[in-house]
Amino acid sequence: MNTFLRLAADSPSVPLSITWLLADIAEMKGRQELFTRQAPQKLKALRESATVASAVSSNRIEGVTIDGGRVGTVVFGKASLRDRNEEEVRGYREALSMIHARAGKLPLDAEVILELHRLSRGDIWDAGKLKDKDGDIIETYPDGGRRVRFKPVTAADTPARLAGLLKLYHETVNLPPLIALAAFNLDFLCVHPFRDGNGRVSRLLLLLELYRHGFEAGRYISVEKAIEDSKEQYYETLEASSQGWHQQAHDPWPYINYLLAVIKRVYKEFESRVESMRSPRGTKTQMLEAALKSLPDTFTLRELERSCPGVSRDWIRTSLRKFREQGLLASEGRGPGAKWVNKGITSL
Numbered sequence: 001m002n003t004f005l006r007l008a009a010d011s012p013s014v015p016l017s018i019t020w021l022l023a024d025i026a027e028m029k030g031r032q033e034l035f036t037r038q039a040p041q042k043l044k045a046l047r048e049s050a051t052v053a054s055a056v057s058s059n060r061i062e063g064v065t066i067d068g069g070r071v072g073t074v075v076f077g078k079a080s081l082r083d084r085n086e087e088e089v090r091g092y093r094e095a096l097s098m099i100h101a102r103a104g105k106l107p108l109d110a111e112v113i114l115e116l117h118r119l120s121r122g123d124i125w126d127a128g129k130l131k132d133k134d135g136d137i138i139e140t141y142p143d144g145g146r147r148v149r150f151k152p153v154t155a156a157d158t159p160a161r162l163a164g165l166l167k168l169y170h171e172t173v174n175l176p177p178l179i180a181l182a183a184f185n186l187d188f189l190c191v192h193p194f195r196d197g198n199g200r201v202s203r204l205l206l207l208l209e210l211y212r213h214g215f216e217a218g219r220y221i222s223v224e225k226a227i228e229d230s231k232e233q234y235y236e237t238l239e240a241s242s243q244g245w246h247q248q249a250h251d252p253w254p255y256i257n258y259l260l261a262v263i264k265r266v267y268k269e270f271e272s273r274v275e276s277m278r279s280p281r282g283t284k285t286q287m288l289e290a291a292l293k294s295l296p297d298t299f300t301l302r303e304l305e306r307s308c309p310g311v312s313r314d315w316i317r318t319s320l321r322k323f324r325e326q327g328l329l330a331s332e333g334r335g336p337g338a339k340w341v342n343k344g345i346t347s348l
Contacts, residue, residue, distance in 0.1 A: 001191075002187060004165075004183055018179070022176055028217070028264070028271065032267075042309040049303075049306060050218070056296050057227070058200050058203050061224070068300075072302060099208050112208075136150070153190070153192065184209070185202055186241055188202050217266045222294065227262055269294075300339060301317070301335075301337075304340070327343065329343060329345070
């Protein structure tokens, strides 16, 4: 809530860099319907790929990882889960499914926030419950040293502060929707309403509100993966914009700028992927390289095929062997379920 109060008190002019980002995103949103009509069947594969990337990346940002060979089973399968990490990844997918199915009907309120937390945290004692103890956000260095990165709102104040944030967000009409959404995201992370899982819930709420305002690219390209790919900048701008937050003396623009840049990158990739689907030349190579960049570092042939609709398995296998010979990929095992490890495709 403090970011909304800060912006209201200062009546700031929007920085020029933010204005440019908003204009670029608005232009891309205007082309959105045209792109989604191009190849509806092929876009289904993009949706599945984005779901996988989102569930894996959003958890991996928080240090929750799973065996790459189990990703498809965990995200889409019904098999028993092996451990707590797999439970959280599947729970995040269930939360995504709720948003994708009901985005236009889900209100952003305390009940929905608690439900998204319950789903994404899986079977743990405080899933869907606000924190009941105070706790600082601690950064641990490689050498074992530690420092307090931020002191969130106390547990006692959390219900009122969360209610106040929701009220201000819904009543704010003098800010562009994307700026208001980024401000909400920053304030939510500073309130830090849960013992654990705040980052993941913040990203789910980001998607929910993007869809509500008609920004649909996140259905096809993972916003969470884009954040993971720029994780250092994510933490740097979050820390920069949270300094002085309790006193309403903070500068929210670094973090707002970062989130808008992420949304723009997602739209650019979405347009690139759709263009590659309909381009008559170089389609398969472009699609394959884009898919390899979007998948987890460890993946299976089946997962890659889902991200490359219309491309034959034989052609994909030939290309994988070529990349392996170039040292860009490594393989473990045989057959469609064999694991492949990305060692350098992101640099292409």
